[in-house]
Amino acid sequence: MNELLPRLPFADWIDSGVDWLVSTFGSVLDGIADVLGGVVEGAVTVLDMVPSILLAIIFALLAYFISTRKIALFTLVGLLFIDYLGYWYPMLQMLALVLTSVFLAVVIGIPIGIWGSQKASVRKVVNPLLDLMQTMPAFVYLIPAIFFFNIGVVPGVVASVIFAMPPTIRLTMLGIEQVPKDLIEATEAFGSTTGQRLLKIQIPLAKPTIMAGVNQSIMLALSMVVIASMVGAPGLGEEVYRSVTQLKTGVGVETGVSIVIVAIILDRITQQAGTRKKKIGGKLS
């Protein structure tokens, strides 16, 4: 094959494209990097100002109100355990990175999902892009992210956002499309505008599905923290990465378990958030 067809220099094209982007939008990218870095660092600083025990109690209370008592207890014990192991500060760094990434993924993803649910043409463009985003090895995002945003927490956030966004978009589209056709007909028959139909009927009814998407995005963002640490993002991921390079099994397990604890807490709390409304509806009877 190689003799018959000339090898097209795809890699070169992409490299020069990235170079062009960096040189043209350098100042813009620097601005974005400053903002993102500032947000993550600010979040860490704020969280760190609260004593670890108090913060653990706050999270436990949050879990209690959104979820069940069991989850609240697990949250309290789990967080105190991480504190006991001495990974409190890396945990906060990881949390800040994950929450920032998920926040961005949701803020960008839900509007795209809503847009896609309304227009078949948008869906046609978005769906293959989402496939690409999900199947492309996550490491690949890191390389241009370094060019754009240097080393540190920002390329980690950017890579996490890209990796974590697809489920939010997909499930937002799915949730809105799954609203029964007769309900849509009813809103139309009463003379709703498109905005009224979306805001009053479709999005509220799609909420559990959208929340399932957000939940998935959180899980994916968590799974990115170790990879993000390869470009210098601090946090628990960094500890795991270090223990791998230094072959320290004990530290690896400790930090790994800490990540799992945070993952379980975030997962259970966000899972419940999606179904909360129904419970209240049922209680009124």
Added chain:
Amino acid sequence: MNEQSIKKKIVVKDTTKVFGKNVKRAVQLLKEGKSKSDILKATGATVGVKNVTFDVNDGEIFVIMGLSGSGKSTLVRMLNRLIDPTVGQILLDGEDIVQMSKEQLREVRRKKIGMVFQNFALFPHKTIVENTEYGLEIQGVPKDQRRIKAIESLKLVGLAGYEDQYPNQLSGGMQQRVGLARALANDPDILLMDEAFSALDPLIRKDMQNELLQLHSDMGKTFIFITHDLDEALRIGDRIALMKDGEIVQIGTPEEILMSPSNEYVERFVEDVDLAKVLTARHIMKKADTIQVDRGPRVALRLMKQLGISSIYVVDKSNRLMGAVTAQDAVAASETDKSLEDVIISNLPMITPDTVLTELFDVVSTASIPVAVISEDQKLLGIIIRGVLIGALSGDNQFINNDGIIEPADQTNSEVV
């Protein structure tokens, strides 16, 4: 009814809906007179509604009836353009809604046409009262105002007190009441009801039909009711349009459809209908022979002899029914010089003209003289004769009054009684 029927609320002219891709070609083939299945084969397009023309009078219950796939749901959705017609005109109060802009159409949907759906289509995340006020909410009616209207509307359908429940806490019948209340809250002129009662069980369905009729007579709105159930159509419809394969095969009053089916399809459709539940006393009553009370018993006797009957109805000067006199009593009265009034039998079996035949059997079978049909102000309208009742049940047209013209009682029949 006659005065109102002059005003046409909705006029549908040559309206067609074709689903699928080669719509233009399909319309062309339709014009050439090709059938639905031919067009499907030739173009792959499905003809949902084929060239229908009809009008709906202001204030009537117009039933569109047909089996599944007959195009009735498509047709009703074209009336508020949930489905856009492929060709045709739909005039609502003289305005063609097919030509309307999005904004005009939205206004029509908000103000003029309400809709009730087969599977209720209530919003599960909203309470009953929130569901009911939805139409007003999207019009921007202030919260306290729309709540008042919604609660009124719920009261109308008998659901006061359920405001804060959620739809899934209500039974099917109650949910459909909410659907009805939601449509009524906007105070539309026209109510489209797409198989509104088909998902309910038979007893509840009957209750709802009765309540619908009550609501209709109270509010005087125009109802367009879709159903696949002939009994339902006959029960509630002022007029019925029967659909088959996207076409209207017959439009008429329930009696017209039953008594003179326009073709074999309609005939087959209506052959199993229980006539006793459709025909009323008005349809089979005959003109009664009467005598005014101030005439003497001798006049009564002579009249009975002339007509060959054994009893006669006694009325006052304004044709109000007072009772009946038998020949025996008249003879006795004339011998003892009593007046007619002294020998009158006043506890006669009496019914109203709207009584259906099923409810007549008992009265007619136990009565010793023909049962009297009286109006609300006690006037004698006619009588029910056993032979006619049986004849009408057998579907024999000669025993059924068309257009309320009452024929004189048949001599031979009255003798039997």
